[in-house]
Amino acid sequence: xxxxxxxxxxxxxxxxxxxxxxxxxxxxxxxxxxxxxxxxxxxxxxxxxxxxxxxxxxxxxxxxxxxxxxxxxxxxxxxxxxxxxxxxxxxxxxxxxxxxxxxxxxxxxxxxxxxxxxxxxxxxxxxxxxxxxxxxxxxxxxxxxxxxxxxxxxxxxxxxxxxxxxxxxxxxxxxxxxxxxxxxxxxxxxxxxxxxxxxxxxxxxxxxxxxxxxxxxxxxxxxxxxxxxxxxxxxxxxxxxxxxxxxxxxxxxxxxxxxxxxxxxxx
Numbered sequence: 001x002x003x004x005x006x007x008x009x010x011x012x013x014x015x016x017x018x019x020x021x022x023x024x025x026x027x028x029x030x031x032x033x034x035x036x037x038x039x040x041x042x043x044x045x046x047x048x049x050x051x052x053x054x055x056x057x058x059x060x061x062x063x064x065x066x067x068x069x070x071x072x073x074x075x076x077x078x079x080x081x082x083x084x085x086x087x088x089x090x091x092x093x094x095x096x097x098x099x100x101x102x103x104x105x106x107x108x109x110x111x112x113x114x115x116x117x118x119x120x121x122x123x124x125x126x127x128x129x130x131x132x133x134x135x136x137x138x139x140x141x142x143x144x145x146x147x148x149x150x151x152x153x154x155x156x157x158x159x160x161x162x163x164x165x166x167x168x169x170x171x172x173x174x175x176x177x178x179x180x181x182x183x184x185x186x187x188x189x190x191x192x193x194x195x196x197x198x199x200x201x202x203x204x205x206x207x208x209x210x211x212x213x214x215x216x217x218x219x220x221x222x223x224x225x226x227x228x229x230x231x232x233x234x235x236x237x238x239x240x241x242x243x244x245x246x247x248x249x250x251x252x253x254x255x256x257x258x259x260x261x262x263x264x265x266x267x
Contacts, residue, residue: 013053020046031186114138114168122161127231129161133256134226138168140253140260141222148172149221149267152214154229155199165224174218175199203233208240212248221266223249226258 003011020042028035065076107116117135121128151173156162158179166173175195182189202214203225215223225238241261245251253260 010053010056013049014057017046017050017053020049031183033183124156124160124228125231127227129227129231130257131161133258134164134228135168136256137224137226137253137258137260138165140255141165141169141171144252145169145171145222147267150174150219151222151224152199152202152218152220153224154203154226154232155196156228156232161228164228171222174214174220200233203229204237206236206240208244208248211240212244215263219266221263222252223261223263224258225261230257 024035024039024042028038029041032038061076061080065073068076102116104116104119104121106119108119114135117131117138120131122131123129148171151165151169151171153165153173154162155175155178163173163176165171166176175192178192178196181192185192198214198217202211205211211223214220223241225241229238241249241259242251245261248264249261250264251259252262
């Protein structure tokens, strides 16, 4: 009761930070990978609360030290300086390492998040994927596609080059980055798995009817076949798309190892 409202609020923020930290030690969000995302989300709030409280506490401690005896004030100032230097060690040392940790060292330094593609090469399933080839096709989609037509592109396991068309164009895909859909909708994983199987069947099967069934079920307007699809699916399965050109599909892009087919009658 003797404390001011400001002091009470400050102590409450400090306690809230400790409470959030303790919560993450005892509980985790259902379906989390261990408790990784629980810690990420709650600690973001904790550091904001502690950052504000810590700034106020630092000023209060400086004021307290100034009123103390000279020798004690000097000891406290040296101690504070050591703590600040220790805290700055990470950004000083880690910044250079982080800047060197690049997908392609030859990529330009720019705010364009796609510019690295022209310099990047990714090895997957024993094949060398030149990402610049996809980048050229993605730029063609940027320039020539209007609206939000659905794209069919190949599936790849998590944290690989899969879903690149949906990611870089914003166009909806039959199946994009599927892990978080599985994780956040745990009870509906079978729906995601069904799409994985249907996309794989559409590319792998040599029967055109199988691919057309998927195309019509999801209202696909464009079918994408690039190096990733050639790495994951048999050549005989991919050849059926060329066989459908002139009847069901039109080949609208063919360059640098990437083909894009437009479904006749689609938007």
